[in-house]
Amino acid sequence: MPTFWQDTPVAKAPTLSQAAVDLVFKTKGRQLPADHAWALSQAVTQLLPWLKEEPAAGIHLIHGAQSGNGWQQPDDTGVIELSGRTRFVLRLPKERIEDARALTNQTIEFDGHSVTLLEGRSRALTPFGTVLARHIRVTDTSKDESDFLEEAARGLNRLQIAPTKMLCGRLHRFTLPTGPMLTRSLLIADLSLKDSALVQHHGLGPDRLLGCGIFLPHKSIAAVHTPVDSDGE
Numbered sequence: 001m002p003t004f005w006q007d008t009p010v011a012k013a014p015t016l017s018q019a020a021v022d023l024v025f026k027t028k029g030r031q032l033p034a035d036h037a038w039a040l041s042q043a044v045t046q047l048l049p050w051l052k053e054e055p056a057a058g059i060h061l062i063h064g065a066q067s068g069n070g071w072q073q074p075d076d077t078g079v080i081e082l083s084g085r086t087r088f089v090l091r092l093p094k095e096r097i098e099d100a101r102a103l104t105n106q107t108i109e110f111d112g113h114s115v116t117l118l119e120g121r122s123r124a125l126t127p128f129g130t131v132l133a134r135h136i137r138v139t140d141t142s143k144d145e146s147d148f149l150e151e152a153a154r155g156l157n158r159l160q161i162a163p164t165k166m167l168c169g170r171l172h173r174f175t176l177p178t179g180p181m182l183t184r185s186l187l188i189a190d191l192s193l194k195d196s197a198l199v200q201h202h203g204l205g206p207d208r209l210l211g212c213g214i215f216l217p218h219k220s221i222a223a224v225h226t227p228v229d230s231d232g233e
Contacts, residue, residue: 029115058091061211128217
């Protein structure tokens with residue numbers, strides 16, 4: 001697994017004066033295509049057109065029980081089995097929470113499958129030292145894993161964050177009208193609490209409304225990487 005692992009101090013980021021939140025909807029449905037980024041984005045932005053004007057807004061893709069705590073994903077060409085625990089999540093500025101509740105009881109169609117959004121509740125972003133983005137858009141210059149990590153580091157530097165520990169996951173492919181969209185997951189560890197809040201608020205890279213660049217707090221890095229030091233501990 002490719003790594004970006006440096007034992008250097010993390011730069012301090014400025015205090016965040018206004019944070020985004022997640023609005024979490026319960027769902028009702030049976031299945032969903034794994035390749036649903038475009039259909040979901042189109043449906044939600046038609047119902048909430050103001051999302052396109054909110055730089056802090058993002059649409060989390062829907063994940064089922066197969067998602068392996070956010071690291072392993074189901075086959076991009078298959079279907080996701082939904083359950084009563086499946087949630088749909090929007091990343092929003094706090095002042096837009098009530099506007100977004102217009103999604104309650106709306107049904108979204110996905111190529112023969114449907115998902116109904118039930119009641120939603122707001123959830124504050126937790127500044128854990130480790131954060132995970134399930135999808136970061138891969139560009140023509142970042143298809144190689146090492147280049148991807150270097151490009152992510154440059155994006156974080158623009159937020160005044162100096163990453164010291166990052167891991168990227170395998171490629172995912174989504175279908176857009178303009179062609180395929182490639183993504184990788186990205187886990188960042190050893191962040192200060194300020195930097196964690198900052199990257200969750202701003203995200204990383206383009207296409208937030210297609211599920212890309214949205215970071216979640218991640219309780220432990222042990223499930224995806226256990227570094228061994230020179231003493232074998």
